Amino acid sequence: MTPEEFRQAGHAAIDWIADYMKTVGEFPVLSKVEPGEIRDRLPSSPPEVGEPWEAVLADLDEVILPGITHWQSPGFFAYFPANSSGPAVLGDLLSSGLGVQGMLWATSPAATELETHVLDWLVDMCGLPEKFSSRSAGGGVIHDSASSATLVALLAARERATHGQANRHGAGGDLTVYTSVHGHSSIDKAVRIAGYGAERLRHVAVRPDQSMDPDALEEAIIADEAEGFTPAAVVATIGTTSSTAIDPIAEIAEVASNHGLWLHVDAAYAGTAAVLPEMRWILDGLDRADSYVFNPHKWMLTNFDCSAFFVADRAHLIDTLSIQPEYLRNKATESGAVIDYRDWQIPLGRRFRALKLWFVIRSFGVEGIRAHVRRSIDMAQELAGWVEAHPDFEIAAPHPFSLVCLRHRGGDAVNKRILEAVNASGEAFITHTVLDGAYTLRVAIGAPTTTIDHVRALWEKIQAAATAG
Amino acid sequence: MTPEEFRQAGHAAIDWIADYMKTVGEFPVLSKVEPGEIRDRLPSSPPEVGEPWEAVLADLDEVILPGITHWQSPGFFAYFPANSSGPAVLGDLLSSGLGVQGMLWATSPAATELETHVLDWLVDMCGLPEKFSSRSAGGGVIHDSASSATLVALLAARERATHGQANRHGAGGDLTVYTSVHGHSSIDKAVRIAGYGAERLRHVAVRPDQSMDPDALEEAIIADEAEGFTPAAVVATIGTTSSTAIDPIAEIAEVASNHGLWLHVDAAYAGTAAVLPEMRWILDGLDRADSYVFNPHKWMLTNFDCSAFFVADRAHLIDTLSIQPEYLRNKATESGAVIDYRDWQIPLGRRFRALKLWFVIRSFGVEGIRAHVRRSIDMAQELAGWVEAHPDFEIAAPHPFSLVCLRHRGGDAVNKRILEAVNASGEAFITHTVLDGAYTLRVAIGAPTTTIDHVRALWEKIQAAATAG
Secondary structure, three states: OOHHHHHHHHHHHHHHHHHHHHHHHHOOOOOOOOOOHHHHOOOOOOOOOOOOHHHHHHHHHHHHHHHOOOOOOOOEOOOOOOOOOHHHHHHHHHHHHHOOOOOOHHHOHHHHHHHHHHHHHHHHHHOOOHHHOOOOOOEEEEEOOHHHHHHHHHHHHHHHHHOOHHHHHOOEOOEEEEEEOOOOHHHHHHHHHOOOOHHHEEEEOEOOOOOEOHHHHHHHHHHHHHOOOEEEEEEEEEOOOOOOOEOOHHHHHHHHHHHOOEEEEEOOOHHHHHHOHHHHHHHOOHHHOOEEEEOHHHHOOOOOOOEEEEEOOHHHHHHHHOOOOHHHOOHHHHHOOOOOHHHHOOOOOOOOOHHHHHHHHHHHHHHHHHHHHHHHHHHHHHHHHHHHHOOOEEEOOOOOOOEEEEEEOOOHHHHHHHHHHHHHOOOOEOEEEEEOOEEEEEEEOOOOOOOHHHHHHHHHHHHHHHHHO | OOHHHHHHHHHHHHHHHHHHHHHHHHOOOOOOOOOOHHHHOOOOOOOOOOOOHHHHHHHHHHHHHHHOOOOOOOOEOOOOOOOOOHHHHHHHHHHHHHOOOOOOHHHOHHHHHHHHHHHHHHHHHHOOOHHHOOOOOOEEEEEOOHHHHHHHHHHHHHHHHHOOHHHHHOOEOOEEEEEEOOOOHHHHHHHHHOOOOHHHEEEEOEOOOOOEOHHHHHHHHHHHHHOOOEEEEEEEEEOOOOOOOEOOHHHHHHHHHHHOOEEEEEOOOHHHHHHOHHHHHHHOOHHHOOEEEEOHHHHOOOOOOOEEEEEOOHHHHHHHHOOOOHHHOOHHHHHOOOOOHHHHOOOOOOOOOHHHHHHHHHHHHHHHHHHHHHHHHHHHHHHHHHHHHOOOEEEOOOOOOOEEEEEEOOOHHHHHHHHHHHHHOOOOEOEEEEEOOEEEEEEEOOOOOOOHHHHHHHHHHHHHHHHHO
16 A cells, blocks of 8 residues: 555545544444354455455445444443544544554654653643652553553552562562452452452442442451551542442541552543542542552543553652663663653553544643533433432432433342343443442443433433333 | 544545655654653643644644654664554554444454454464464454563463462462573563562573573473472563574473473564465474464554464463453353453453454455565565675574674674664664674664665665774
8 A cells, every 4th residue: 555545545534434423323332243243244264465445444334333332322321431532533543654662762752752741731630649740750651441550550569568579579479459349340350460369359348329438448457467468559449330439538548558558549430520620529638649540531532542540659660660671772761861651561562642642632622621521420410310300210329420320119120121121222322230239220421422312312211111111 | 523524634634644654764763852852842731722633733743753763764673663554554543433442242243253353364374273263262362562462371371370379369479480581571571560570580591593492491490390389381482582583482382391381472573474384484383382472563564553362272361361340241241152352361441453454464465464574584684695795794693584683793882883873874773682792783674665775775874884983
């Protein structure tokens, strides 16, 4: 493909996406294919000779689209939204076009410096503690996901707790980690990967609002200390995946500090809400955390992957993850004057992801991002009002953000039936959780295309499904 | 940005890339900025109000390009090439445009099924053992990098060696891992992350051709067993980063099998060469490996990130990495009829990366990919011939692929001076390694734009720099 052929093929690809943006609401939100159906449409062998671009692009419609669950649909209310936007897509495109590796400052200084700079912007935009900016001993870095960020936080915590001995001699089996019973599954995965062991993770009880009980946390720590364990880290959550519960960060920080634990705060979804001055209270106590992560790819109009990870003392990351082989040695690194982000993450290689975040912030402005977040929250509050006003339904948990957890009062079977009916309609997609033992419907609002009309249509569908049983 | 505004902005972005493709050879390959120089051009605060697209795109030229090291330049001979191509860039673009999450089969069946299918194509294209295809108990998955794949392999090895106990009770400190002294730094990083501990990694001696000595490997294993350690895994390399040495896989497999070790084979760069029937010998013995990784993003015309990881028994990955929270439960997963790739990798979320690999294979055809690889190897052999014919220079290691390691006979200081002079010229970028204690220049050929004229110009520059001292 010559540059001129690329120009032509690229315009066609852009047109395809522009058309998709306009029509995404017309597809069934949830793909209806059966296992194996997409593979059956694909030739068993790769082509020996290259095919024309038109044939490749045509198969996107023919082969791929039927197997797509449309995360950008206005009817997508499942999991948490996967935000995207034109400027983000084009930032990713230009990053692909440049095709640079950002593993070291020297391998493309702009990739590193723009990332540091834009993550400092996030500190300012969200009112994060100054210690998380590169102006201090800390700083921010883009990871692919909060899973990876939490893993890195737990690795740094492991090393702090063992004075670097785990890195040298192995993880041992006496370190314990704490999170609430609603801590994300990535924490369970990270304690396994980092060699703590699943049985060293304590799932602390929650209060009636589903947030971590700091007294129960301290009791668990004291009990472990008494048994000879070394409590190493606590992962608190701002906006749990189940119900967007907010753990009491200030009280947890006090406990963590008293017992010498690393405090990592996971605000993967909800962290974006801190762009709103009226929501900034969610960060109370964060100034005492050691690390923090939130995902612009969930609610800040930036497509996956873009997870913003902040650390109060970058030396912990570098001590834990830096390896210096001869073939990566260079003057800039040895000068100590630059950041090499490979030492802040699991892999060595890295894409130029700061570009899309920069494009999003510049194209929308902070004001535009605030408007998007505020709109999502307003729609959720409106839905919650409708649910509360309905005699057969109940709100299952506090809803400070744009997720509403709700239940029909008829019990699990009715709620499961509602979920299946809604998802079979093709017009909306919702998922579920279990709160206090009860099957609960989750309505996550935040896809940029969703309007209050889509939310109202969903609510009507939920009510209709309840009655139809 | 409305769909129509996106269409217009997108055409401009595509045009920018097409122009960049045409002019990439005119930029200084290695960015010349000083630390902090790019940040100094950026406003300290994010814009409150959104800016027009034209202003954003213009800053790509004004602010970013001076800080770019041009990995797509025909003069880029550093590290290993970061391959890219038009179809790959457009595959990534359309993946961004669809904006789907592929963490579960159910969250977009096409993303999972295309990935499984295209990785089976790679098995066939490269003549990989059938056990690595999804038609067997194994299968392939796309990771961001070989670092992550190697980490996952070492986690699965850890669990196999401890019968799942490390996952439960912690990694312990008695497991050992083996690689050659030229094993990649990602192996050192992975043994730390996975809790083996850096001191449990044995760097096995190499033979004169820089490949792992299988006798030394067995001696190390026997010595560790005698001391009460449990040897868990060996990482062999096809094409080391230093010099593309090829470890003797068949002999290593025999040792691994006799002592019950997991054999992971890292062919990050060189694996693509197996598309050539005449190079297929590099895979001798691979049928006895437990896992294998190579990076289409290094030499298969696919832009980063696209690392192809294969495992002989997928149950090991799932046993090691699967966590099943309520909010991810779904019928397809519970049916057991589908692959959920979140259980094959570190993070939960994942992009639709199979699209770009599919586009590349279809657009170039296997024949087109073979031609690219063959061309790179031919150019390297031609360069090696020139070096051999020169009285003042020597070849420092075997060069079966497209990396040539060479040295001026004048010693380290001369070679360092050559490297600096070449890189200061702006016309080429090379890096170095140390082999047998001597500073060695690495010339990695494989950027799609590189022609024999660029290689000749580099060789002239190297000779001139030697004389100029």
